[in-house]
Amino acid sequence: MMLGRKAALLVLVAMAALIAAPTMTSLPTGIDSQGDSGCTCHGDSSTATTIVVDGLPENFTAGQSYDFTLTVVNDGMTLWQDGDAEAGWNGRSGGFRVIVSEGTVTGDSTLTQEMKGGLTHTTAGNKMRSWNLTWSAPGDDSKVVEFTLLGNAVNGGDGFNGDQWNSISTSIPGINADAVTASAPPLRILMTAVLLSVALMALSVMYIFYSRNPEGFSLATFWDYLKGWLTTTDHKGIGLLYFAYGFFFFLVGGLLAMLFRIQLMFPENDFLEYAEYNSFFTLHGTTMIFLAAMPMIAGFGNYIVPLQIGAQDLAFPRINALGFWFIAFSCILIFTGVFTGEAADITWVMYPPYSSLTGDSIYANSPGTVSFIAGIVMLGASSTLSGINFIATIFVMRAPGVTWMKMPLFTWSFLISMFMLYLSLPALIVGVLFLYLDHTIGTAFFAINAGDPILFQHLFWFFGHPEVYVVIVPAFGIVSEVLATSARRSIFGYKSMVYAMAGIGILGFVVWGHHMLTSGMDPTLRVVMMATTMLVAIPTGIKIFNWLATLWGGALVFKTHTLWALGFVVTFTLGGISGMFFPVVGLDMHFHDTYFVVAHFHYVLIGGTIFGLFAGLYYWYPKAFGRKLSERLGVIHFLISFISYNAAFWPMHVVGTMGMPRRTHTYTVESGYAALNYSISVASFIFGLAQLILVWNLIYSSKKGEKIGEDPWGGWSLEWTTASPPPTPSFAEIPTQGDDNEHEEKGWLTRMASRLWSLGMKKEVRH
Known part of the structure; x- marks a missing residue:
């Protein structure tokens, strides 16, 4: 019985020893294979330690040997007892481990040793932080060699406490190997979510078709139905x-925005790497403007213009x-770089030299960037065809x-x-074609x-600022239709x-330079x-006045639209008022490229364009589908969106005036941006x-509205x-539009304006 108790006690002691033992053997004698994933006995990795490698080639030649130096840098570490050996400092400074997928790494045998598949330090090598090593490349230069390098800055006392380690990985292709593609798992995760959404949309369409006639459903009939749409x-x-295409990419662009808002939610966050963050906001801006x-x-x-002018279709249906x-x-071209981990990171404005081959971007010459630029060219071709078609239709096909x-x-x-x-x-x-040729x-x-x-900036903004009006002016038209109908009267000041x-539209072509006031243009x-x-404020103010006058003189009926x-x-x-700060050069010098610009831009494009489009969606959905959208869901959608929208974008004015730059990957705790960025996110x-409430409303109302x-x-x-x-x-027949206003008695203001107008008219001379 006593023997059994002793045996059990020995087993418990052995288990405790195993639990207490470090996960690898590092110490001064070197780091073995259990440390391939990191020097975990020293705690988590530390950014205070930097690993510097000097001498490795960008591409290797088969059988060639390359001398390189591995250095562990940690200038902020305090040595044990200030490095005083008499006070207890043991003289140890650092350690390392190198794992290579092909070839061999060697060094001075007194300072380095091979240990379980990698090169590491010896006891003597533990007393330094820089080691001279040699890599013998493999005999096949069509391969890509993967390096993992771990370095530990040791303080020379107090056991493992106070030591700080880090690791880096790099790839070196042979001269005959294919180019190494950058790895960006978050981007691939994003694309997986997008493709999953596409698959779910396709299944939803199939289910809707199936629910109409379950007995007669077959893949052949479904394909005929789908082919009709295609x-x-x-x-x-x-x-x-x-x-449907634009709304889908509106959700994709929103998902991108939420991902980099997670990154900016906390100071010094590492949710996204710098290059990944650049790719996300590049795709976000491009997606929201051009694809949504x-x-x-x-x-x-x-859908609406041919109906409003009494045309049976557009002038050129196939175009x-x-x-x-x-x-x-x-x-496909714009997002193609995501699949290879090389998504474009040149922002939606594509400024050279950052977007050119001479820029600092490691992706400037990547296939993803080239495809992105080609996608912008294709978007231009699409817009050109649409512009011709609508202009011709409105000019010659009015009823x-x-x-x-x-x-x-x-x-x-x-x-x-x-x-x-x-x-x-x-x-x-x-401009984009020239960039593509570059x-x-x-x-x-x-x-x-x-x-x-700088020429590219002029070319881009000559298009870019009119483009802002291209997407906001139709929203003016939608809001004018909605407010006039809701107020039960014609719009006030139609001609104005x-x-x-x-x-x-005219002024939009002569204002592009305010985007470049800091570029050194001619005074x-x-x-x-x-x-x-x-001057743009004058016609803008006229429209706002007319909308308010329409409401003032009408009997307003509140619907979701x-x-x-x-x-x-x-x-x-509010967005228009904030925009008046930028033409003032003194203010623009401070606000340029800060979050104040981001706030203004989103107040115009989200609070302007998207809110206007949502008004049009709730207004014309019954015309397209024969059913109303749910008013209850619509009101909930509006209230939550309106409140959260202002809560998100109004504080951006504040962080902008504090100096927070736009397109920033992270910020420090000391900057003071943390609290506002958290609430914005x-x-x-x-x-x-x-x-998602709107998405559900669209689906629900299509059947039960x-x-x-x-x-x-x-x-x-x-x-x-x-x-x-x-x-x-x-x-079936081209209609004729009447005008009920012709038979209404003119008001005193209209009569006075007519008299004033007639003063400048030449009277007809009778002979």
């Missing part, structure tokens, strides 16, 4: 494809379909009675938008020594609204750009999740005279 040239079908906002606007234009498929396939000054304001806004796009786009396409055939249009990088939108040009930018339109007026006005997550007739809101334009949803062609 080959349609009807403006309504293409409009729905545009909107513009396609959704094109969706409304395709219309071609334009959609150009933009559909451009996303009788749809004269220029009786045309719905949404159609006017779309015409102005397409003119701006068509006139500004060549500058972007030329990448592919070695031209030097934007090289620092031979070309002109038309002239104001046209004025913005005279800078003054001109300041003045023209401030009304709430979104009113939210648009508030947020766009939380509000951003709420805003992003709120959009309230059925409606031709005109559920009391609208006056021609789209409300056809069935909901409209047939194909939309009108």
Whole structure:
């Protein structure tokens, strides 16, 4: 019995010894294979320790030997007893381990030793922090060799306490090996989520088709149904494809934003690496502008404009379909670098020299960047085709009675938008094509020594600022339609609204320089750009005044689309006011490239464009599907979105005035940005999740929404005279638009304005 107790006691002691023993043998005698994953007995890795390798080649030749130095740097470490041997310092300074997938690494036998598949230090080598080593390359130079290097800065006392280690990994390809691709797992995770979403959307479409006729369902009938959508040239079908495409990428862009808001949620966060963060916000900006906002606007234009002017379709239906498929396939080029771990990180503005081969970006010459630029060119081709089509349609296919000054304001806004796009786009396409040629055939249009990088900024912003109006002016038209219908009256100052939108379209081409006030442009040009930018406030103010006057003189009916339109007026006005800071050079010097710019930009594009599009979605959804969206879900969607949106973007003005730069990967605790960034991130997550309410509303209402007739809101334009949803062609006979306002008595203000106008008119001379 006593013997059994002793045996049990020995077993417990042995188990305790195993538990207490370190996970590897490091000490001064070296680090064995159990330390391949890190010097874990010293705690977690520390960024205070840096491993410097000098002498390894970028590419190796078969059988060649390369001498290199491995150095462990930690200038902040205090040696035990200040390095005094008499006080107890044991003389130990550092240790290392090198693991290589091919070839062999050797060193001075007194200082280094091979131990279980890797090279490490000896007891003598433990008394230094720099070692001279030799790597003998393998005999096959078509391989890629992987290096893992661990280094430990030792303080020379107190056991493992106080030591700080770190590790690095690198790849060296042979001269005949394929190029090494950068690894970016978070990007691949993102793409996995996106592809999963696409698969779920496809399954949802299949289920909807199945639920219509379960007995007659087959893959053949489903393919026929799907083929009808993929080959349609009807403006309504293409409009729905545009909107579905844009809304999908709106969610993708939001997901990208939430990922880098996680990164900025805490100071000195390492959720994303620097290159990954750059790729995320590059894809976010490009996705939101070119793949989300513009396609959704094109969706409304395709579906609504022909209905409003009484046309049976667009002027060139097949070109219309071609334009959609150009933009559909451009996303493959833009996102293709994600699959190889080389997503473009040159920002959506693509400034050289950062985006050129002479820039500092390690991805500047990657296939992902080249494909990204090619995708932008394809987007330009799509927009050119759309611009031609809409301009031709509105000019020559208006129904009788749809004269220029009786045309719905949404159609006017779309015409102005397409003119701006068509006139500004060549500058972007030329600039991007030159950049593409710099990448592919070695031209030097934007090289620092031979070309002109600033030229690209002029070309981009000559397109870029009109592009802001390209996506916001159609929202003006939507809000004008919604507020007039909700107020039960025609829009106040119809002609002044038309002239104001046209004025913005003209001024938009002479204000691009305010994006470049810090670039060293000529002072005279800078003054001109300041003045023209401030002039934009005049037509903008006219529109806001007319919207308020429309509400003042009407009997407002609150529906979900009304709430979104009113939210648009508030947020766009705030964004416009913040925009007036940038033409002032003294203020722009401080605000340029800070989060103040980010706040302004999002107040205009999210609070402006997206809020306007949401108003249009709730307003015209019944026309497209014959059912209303749920008002209850719509109000919840609006309230959560409006509150969280302002909670997310208004504080960005504050961190911008504090000096936080935009496009920053992280920030320090001492900067003072932490509290505001935390609240911004939380509000951003709420805003992003709120959009799932809209997704559910779209799905739910397609089956269970309230059925409606031709005109559920009391609208006056021609789209409300056809069935909901409209047939194909939309009108069996071309309609004639009347004007109820012709028979109304003019008010005193209108009569006074008419008299004043007549004073300048020449009286007819009778003979």
